[in-house]
Amino acid sequence: MDNQINSLTLPSPAKLNLFLHIIGRKENGYHLLETLFQFIDLHDTIRFTVNREDHIRIFPHIEALPEKDNLIFKAATLLQPFRRNKESGVHIHLEKSLPMGAGIGGGSSNAATTLLALNLLWDCQLSLSQLASLGLSLGADVPIFIHGKSAFAQGVGEQLTFLRPKTPVYLLVKPNAHVNTGQIFTDKRLTRDTSSIKISHVLTLDGHNDCLDVVRDIYPDVNEAYLWLKNQGDVKLTGTGACLFIAFEHIEDAERVKQELPEKWQAWICNGSNTSLTHQVLDQWVAKNRKI
Numbered sequence: 477m478d479n480q481i482n483s484l485t486l487p488s489p490a491k492l493n494l495f496l497h498i499i500g501r502k503e504n505g506y507h508l509l510e511t512l513f514q515f516i517d518l519h520d521t522i523r524f525t526v527n528r529e530d531h532i533r534i535f536p537h538i539e540a541l542p543e544k545d546n547l548i549f550k551a552a553t554l555l556q557p558f559r560r561n562k563e564s565g566v567h568i569h570l571e572k573s574l575p576m577g578a579g580i581g582g583g584s585s586n587a588a589t590t591l592l593a594l595n596l597l598w599d600c601q602l603s604l605s606q607l608a609s610l611g612l613s614l615g616a617d618v619p620i621f622i623h624g625k626s627a628f629a630q631g632v633g634e635q636l637t638f639l640r641p642k643t644p645v646y647l648l649v650k651p652n653a654h655v656n657t658g659q660i661f662t663d664k665r666l667t668r669d670t671s672s673i674k675i676s677h678v679l680t681l682d683g684h685n686d687c688l689d690v691v692r693d694i695y696p697d698v699n700e701a702y703l704w705l706k707n708q709g710d711v712k713l714t715g716t717g718a719c720l721f722i723a724f725e726h727i728e729d730a731e732r733v734k735q736e737l738p739e740k741w742q743a744w745i746c747n748g749s750n751t752s753l754t755h756q757v758l759d760q761w762v763a764k765n766r767k768i
């Protein structure tokens with residue numbers, strides 16, 4: 477990638493929740509979760525070019541997502557007070573591949589990638605912990621993308637214990653539904669009393685997703701895809717959906733199921749990764765620019 481000192485192109489990857497347990501609810505209505513996050517190599521790509529125009533501009537326009545609601549815009553705005561660079565504007569080009577409202581965290585990932593990139597390009601000099609605290613106000617999943625390492629998360633997703641789960645091949649399937657996270661978390665039928673687990677058990681546990689039954693009930697297409705995939709392996713829901721996934725040891729098995737999958741569902745074969753692709757590229761950029 478032709479990264480220069482005033483521009484940076486970064487992948488902004490998706491995550492999976494290998495399990496998601498709801499163990500309680502806070503007074504403000506937010507849910508206390510226990511979830512195991514892992515990254516996958518499916519990603520958006522974002523190019524940041526700083527300039528002296530003092531504006532944040534995002535291209536191209538995404539239908540149904542006004543610029544001011546874009547988490548990329550919100551993340552850049554949050555970082556503006558910390559700029560130390562004369563080049564205080566930014567032109568952001570977003571190549572969107574990740575489906576939205578799919579439980580794979582595309583919006584949170586984009587927000588985190590923006591904070592990481594502009595922290596360097598605007599010379600804000602914030603630590604990862606400071607960026608994660610800032611990012612948490614944009615979404616519960618932003619801190620994991622800031623740290624860029626697979627982790628067991630507690631609280632609303634901000635208390636992280638870094639772990640290295642197995643990295644299988646995944647078949648990821650997107651039913652035709654755009655899930656509203658808020659709607660799932662306010663559903664009366666949601667199970668909110670799963671027992672807390674010990675960190676030492678996380679990697680050996682066959683965890684579940686407490687949102688699955690409610691999501692299947694509200695979104696018939698998720699239910700249909702779930703029933704189809706159930707015959708092919710241990711199918712799981714990521715986040716509040718809509719995406720479902722199965723882990724395979726061998727890529728050939730994942731490919732066979734993908735070939736048989738009804739065409740109406742979008743599907744990808746991807747690899748699990750315990751380091752986010754963003755950080756892999758960022759580390760190379762930092763090493764290169766240190767030498768200049």
Ligand SMILES: C[C@@](CO)(OP(=O)(O)O)[C@H](O)COP(=O)(O)OP(=O)(O)OC[C@H]1O[C@@H](n2ccc(N)nc2=O)[C@H](O)[C@@H]1O
Pocket residue numbers: 493496505506507508509511578579580581584614615616617618631632633657658661714715716717
């Ligand atoms: C459930 C998870 C698991 O990874 O994934 P997604 O399916 O969204 O990717 C996340 O915790 C979601 O994080 P995120 O998508 O950033 O949610 P937010 O924007 O913070 O919250 C959307 C709404 O969901 C509810 N919410 C969210 C997180 C949480 N721990 N408890 C909640 O009750 C709140 O009503 C909130 O207004």
Ligand SMILES: Nc1ncnc2c1ncn2[C@@H]1O[C@H](COP(=O)(O)OP(=O)(O)O)[C@@H](O)[C@H]1O
Pocket residue numbers: 541545546547548575576577578579580581582583584585586587655657715717718
């Ligand atoms: N840059 C962005 N990419 C994706 N979604 C965004 C972005 N900015 C804001 N959003 C909003 O955030 C919502 C959740 O998006 P996303 O994080 O992709 O899904 P999920 O939380 O289900 O994994 C979207 O429905 C969209 O309205």
